Structure formats: structure tokens, C-alpha cells
Amino acid sequence: MDPTSPPGRSVAPLISVQNLSKSFPGVKALDRVQFDLRPGEVHALMGENGAGKSTLMKILAGVYRKDSGEVLLDGQPVEIESPAHAQSLAIGIIHQELHLMGHLTAAQNIFLGREPRKLGGLLLDDEQLNRDAQVLFDRMNLALAPTTVVGQLTVARQQMVEIAKALSHKSRVLIMDEPTAALNNAEIEELFRIIRQLRSEGVGIVYISHKMDEIQRIADRITVMRDGTYVATVPATTPMAEVIAMMVGRTLDQADKHIPDTSASEVLLDVRGLNRGRAIRDVSFTVRRGEILGFAGLMGAGRTEVARAVFGADPIDSGEVRVRGEPIRLRSPQDAVRAGIGYLSEDRKHFGLATGMDVESNITLPSLRRWLRWGVFLNQPAIRAIGQQMVAKLRIKTPSLTQTARLLSGGNQQKVVIAKWLVQDCEVLIFDEPTRGIDVGAKSEIYKLLNELAAQGRAIVVISSELPEVLLLSHRIVVMCEGCITGEVPGDAATQESLMALATRRD
Structure with missing residues (x-):
């Protein structure tokens, strides 16, 4: 019996692949890979970028054709010839970049090209279209009007429309590629509720994500890939340090952060009294040579707006930016680059x-x-x-x-x-979400690189929505809320709790 099966229960896979291989010019993307998905489970697929996860899923979704190996659906060999063929086999995929028509309604997007008709097929039956969409939304316990224009929805709600579209094809296999990349915490909880409900109905879900905490919360099993090959399938209860080691082929260095004393170093970037409507309100900070300054805050706090203003990408109402003590006039990004800001x-x-x-x-x-x-x-x-x-x-x-x-x-x-x-x-480098969409191994390399750049004497600003990342990298941390700086914390004294308290404090 498979060691990852629940005790006393053997479940036949919905879909499985055996010895699957795929090559592109100059690249062996998949080399004799194996994978299976059971009814009513969430199976996480993990690996560094370039490990072959997306290629494998695109073969199952009919986007690519395999070179060799076998795909079994309900135990029977099948050749998946196109995305339409995959849909007819009850295989659905929700890509990281959603494929929706923003000017159409939710119902129209779900049944695009398959609209119900009346009068012998002469006219579209909009009433039936909306009723069919409502049935899907009711199944998902989703409060959404079928007539809502998709372009007016949040990314999270658009994702729910994509799920409903997949269910309209009676999908038994649902592939989700980085489904929470653009969602906030509340939206992630709503997505997880939908996933658990689908799992209870027997839908098998392939879940691709780099977010370790999500995997442990939502997955039943984890399959790890590395360099286009299969590494292992383990229970989701496996310690994440072990999973990471399988993904990268090594144990990542988790050494304690060293915070250099830069108090006597030259101030490379000095921002004074920056204002831009309600997005930026009287923001002032400095960054010294050899220092990494972290910017923390919730979504909409104004961190990216500050970065774009300092780089000359957005105009400011008032304030001053100095580089090496000299004020600079920021009419465009070219002015910032000439001053040494990247x-x-x-x-x-x-x-x-x-x-x-x-x-x-x-x-x-x-x-x-x-x-x-x-x-x-x-x-x-x-x-x-x-x-x-x-x-x-x-x-x-x-x-x-x-x-x-x-x-x-x-x-x-x-x-x-x-x-x-x-x-x-550039002596001043501003990194806005430097590891978004990057796997754990590449994150480790980016972290090492940022520290090397600081050690070489550059001034680094890091904006990140991941508090552990801000805490790991920063020598000092500035926290913003609703366009204002609400506090500054030394890197060696900061905690997630102290940063969150400042991030929710309205001055």
C-alpha cells in the first residue's frame, strides 16, 4: 500500500501519470515523472521554479502533448489532445493569470461558447444562462449575482468565477496554479472554504503553491519535483524543512541575521516630508550606506506609492528627496536613475x-x-x-x-x-516584493544577494508583504498604515506582533 494512504483505506486514483517525459529545444522539462490524484483530496505539487510543475499540469490540461509515458484516467490510458479535450474529460485548470473577459458578466464568462439558446437556436437564452450560473454559485455557497460584470469584481471573486467555469464542465480534476498569489487573508479563507467543499464532493484538486503555511493547512499529500524529475510523495504533515530539502537538494542556510553598525555611515537616501494626496502623507526616512531598510504594512498602506514617488514614476505634491546629501528634482525615472536610484x-x-x-x-x-x-x-x-x-x-x-x-x-x-x-x-536599490512568485530555493539566493549588496556599501530598501521576510532581511523596519509612517523598529528588536500593531495603528 502507498505509505501516504490513510490507514485501512486504498483509493484508486482519478488520474495518474507514469514515466512522463517532455522536451523543448535544448531543455528536458520532464524526465520520467510520476504523479497521481485521488478523489476528494488536495494534492500539493511543489518544487522550485523550473522544476517542471507547470509543464506537467499543462500536459494534463491539454496545452502540451507528452513525448513519452502514460496518462491514466480512472485507470484507463488516455491521450489528452487539447484543452477542449481535457475539459471533456472533466479536467479543469485555473491558471495564475486568469482568463476572463472583463466586459462580460460572470454568467457569460462561465458559459462562453456554450450559451443556452431558445427558438430553435436562433436566440440566446439569457434567463437560462443566469439560472445555470446561479446553480453553480449556490453549489459553492457563493453570494454573487450572475449578471455582475467581471471587470468590476476583485481578483478573488474573479477566481471564484473561474472555479465555477471549471465546475460547469463537471470537472472531477481541478488544477490550481498559485491561486492565492494576489489574495489577501480574508480572500484566502474564502478560497479555502470552497476548496474544502469541493473536496467533500469528491473533486480531486492539484494545488501548486510556494507558500508553505498554506500547503500544510489545505493539502493532504505533497509531491516534490526537482529539475524535471520526481523526487517523492509525502503526507502534508511532513515537516516543511524536510520538504524544502527535497525541493532544493540541500538544506538552506538559516543562520542568525547579522545587523552591522551603520550609524556612522553616509546617508545615501534622505526622504523628507513626502506628500501625494492621501496615498502618501508626510513620509520621511533615511537609508545609510550598507543598510537594509524594511518597509512593512498591510495592503494599501502606501509602501509602493512611496517607492514609485522616490523613483520619479509618480508625481508628488510636496517633499524633498536627497541622494548623498544633494536634493534631486524627480520629473521622471530617468532623473532617479541619473542620481543613482534603481x-x-x-x-x-x-x-x-x-x-x-x-x-x-x-x-x-x-x-x-x-x-x-x-x-x-x-x-x-x-x-x-x-x-x-x-x-x-x-x-x-x-x-x-x-x-x-x-x-x-x-x-x-x-x-x-x-x-x-x-x-x-545604482547605489540606492529599492526592492518592491523581491520574492513574489519565487520558490523557496530562489528566495534564499535573493536574500543572500541582498545582504551581499548591502555589504558592498549599497543602500537597500525592501518592501514586502511577508512579515517573516521583512524580519529576516532588515536592519531597521519602517511601518506604514494608510499613507503614514506609524513607527520605526530596530531589526533585532522587531517581532511580527509589534509590526502588526503598528501596521493597524491609524494616526
């Missing part, structure tokens, strides 16, 4: 990377003028040399400098963004 946005794919360009171009793009010969021709050997230097220095995992940036894992994409600001020689 900003790594929380949305690296839209604001940090040119995802369609290669690694080398992304690294050198902001400093392109430096590589011009006679102001006209690019110095390609110099560009190649600096690209190779950054790849080696930041340990960027890429087949070559000509690899397209969008094909890199999340952690390596983040390193490419860091590299471009290091090439630009």
Missing part, C-alpha cells in the same frame, strides 16, 4: 523586464549609451563581457546570454533586473 517593481514582467528580449539586452538596456562607439555603433564585445560578468556574479541560471528573458524562472528573471541596475551603478 527600482525593482513588484511586477517585474510588466515594469522590470523586456520579456521578449534576451538576457544580454535586458542587462545592458538602461546603460546603452555607455556601450556606443563614436556615439553610433554598439560595442558588442564590451556588452557581451558585462553580460557574462553579471551572469557569473549573480549566479543567473540561463543557457546563454541570448536566452529570451520570459523563458527564465522567476528567481532568475529577478536577478536579471538586479543586474541591469548594478551595471547602471
